[in-house]
Amino acid sequence: MTFEEVYQRHFAYVWRTLRYLGVRAADxxxxxxxxxxxxxxxxxxxEPRAKITTWLFRLCMTAAxxxxxxxxxxxxxxxxTNLEARADAPLNPTARxxxxxxxxxxxxxxxxxxxxxxxxxxxxxLAGISGPDLAETLEIPLGTVHSRLRLAREAFRRAVLRERxxxxxxxxxxxxxx
Amino acid sequence: xxxxxxxxxxLDLTDDEFRAxxxxxxxxxxxxxxxAVWKALQSKLPPAAAAATATATATxxxxxxxxxxxxxxxxxxxxxxSLAVVGGQSLLTAHSPATxxxxxxxxxxxxxxxxxxxxxxxxxxxxxxxxxxxxxxxxRDRTRETAPxxxxxxxxxxxxRSPSIASFPLTADxxxxxxxxxxxxxxxxxxxxxxxxxARGTLVAVDALRRDFPRGLLDEERDELNIExxxxxxxxxxxxxxxxxxxxxxxxxxxxxxxxxxxx
Numbered sequence: 001m002t003f004e005e006v007y008q009r010h011f012a013y014v015w016r017t018l019r020y021l022g023v024r025a026a027d028x029x030x031x032x033x034x035x036x037x038x039x040x041x042x043x044x045x046x047e048p049r050a051k052i053t054t055w056l057f058r059l060c061m062t063a064a065x066x067x068x069x070x071x072x073x074x075x076x077x078x079x080x081t082n083l084e085a086r087a088d089a090p091l092n093p094t095a096r097x098x099x100x101x102x103x104x105x106x107x108x109x110x111x112x113x114x115x116x117x118x119x120x121x122x123x124x125x126l127a128g129i130s131g132p133d134l135a136e137t138l139e140i141p142l143g144t145v146h147s148r149l150r151l152a153r154e155a156f157r158r159a160v161l162r163e164r165x166x167x168x169x170x171x172x173x174x175x176x177x178x
Numbered sequence: 179x180x181x182x183x184x185x186x187x188x189l190d191l192t193d194d195e196f197r198a199x200x201x202x203x204x205x206x207x208x209x210x211x212x213x214a215v216w217k218a219l220q221s222k223l224p225p226a227a228a229a230a231t232a233t234a235t236a237t238x239x240x241x242x243x244x245x246x247x248x249x250x251x252x253x254x255x256x257x258x259x260s261l262a263v264v265g266g267q268s269l270l271t272a273h274s275p276a277t278x279x280x281x282x283x284x285x286x287x288x289x290x291x292x293x294x295x296x297x298x299x300x301x302x303x304x305x306x307x308x309x310x311x312x313x314x315x316x317x318r319d320r321t322r323e324t325a326p327x328x329x330x331x332x333x334x335x336x337x338x339r340s341p342s343i344a345s346f347p348l349t350a351d352x353x354x355x356x357x358x359x360x361x362x363x364x365x366x367x368x369x370x371x372x373x374x375x376x377a378r379g380t381l382v383a384v385d386a387l388r389r390d391f392p393r394g395l396l397d398e399e400r401d402e403l404n405i406e407x408x409x410x411x412x413x414x415x416x417x418x419x420x421x422x423x424x425x426x427x428x429x430x431x432x433x434x435x436x437x438x439x440x441x442x
Contacts, residue, residue, distance in 0.1 A: 015207045
């Protein structure tokens, strides 16, 4: 498989995986590019014993880790931007608002997971990877996979509940004391 | 050791959890991103690789600038799958054994005919050569995603190209991507309402489908339900108008029964 083929077939996979793993939206072009630079460098040594997506996922995990390390002081707004809204012009305002809210909820809940839980959650819940394949991808025992998944799901669900409660709580005006 | 069920398959999934997961599953890749990153890559790769395209001049910074210009300051999030509250709960229960009729609808309906030439054809499962599970794309607007970027068009094309977003199959329903699973559940829910005599509820569900899946895979079924619901409500003129449009748009549709009945 040539580099161009990998790029053509798996660009979206890499992009989405990086986003799922917590790479800031604004940084996705650069981090995706970094991943494919690594792909280009390592492709000659790549041995297709496992799925190429397994290999790519690992590269994405490394890139996302580096991204977190470098960007730990930055805080990204979880709300989609106006530019995103413009890209979704066919949606009516109500539908777009609902979509944005749902997506913000999703991102907030994912952010509640620690990196290990997040990787397991992404692979299992979003990528549809089976437990054994997940164990191979993350190079951990199957029992650990199940444990991480359970904790990740609990954390995700708690975060959704918490975020919903937060949004439903009216903002209180704090009277400034003299 | 019993393998865990996926969260989306849990019967106690709340509406909020469902909506959040669905939104994540339908996250779209900006259509311009592929081209922008490819162009920027050329300046970072060795000359032999970069020579694959003649337009290799952009830098990584340029990629960011380009991306920003294109509106990538944030990732373009995908399909609106936010659910009408009333529909969402029904969809959640579509897995339940107690909802056998709807489940049956989901699994036994005839394959949907894809009406948009080319773009839908690309959503067919990848043939040999794909290193990924052969699923359809998740994103609603796959036509944008599957179109190769200009710079990539200049590079040698792979013999078999799979849909780029085909890497995220959903649960055991490997034939379907996440978006189409959601859309099918919604269509099944709308049909279940109609079968239950709730024509008004069907119209609400159809409107929600049209809003959330404006270029859905199941447009024909959706429009068929729309006509059937109008017929059930006795709104014949409106039904006839839609029937004419339906037959003009889908002259050979397998879902033309309601339209033909409306015009009799």
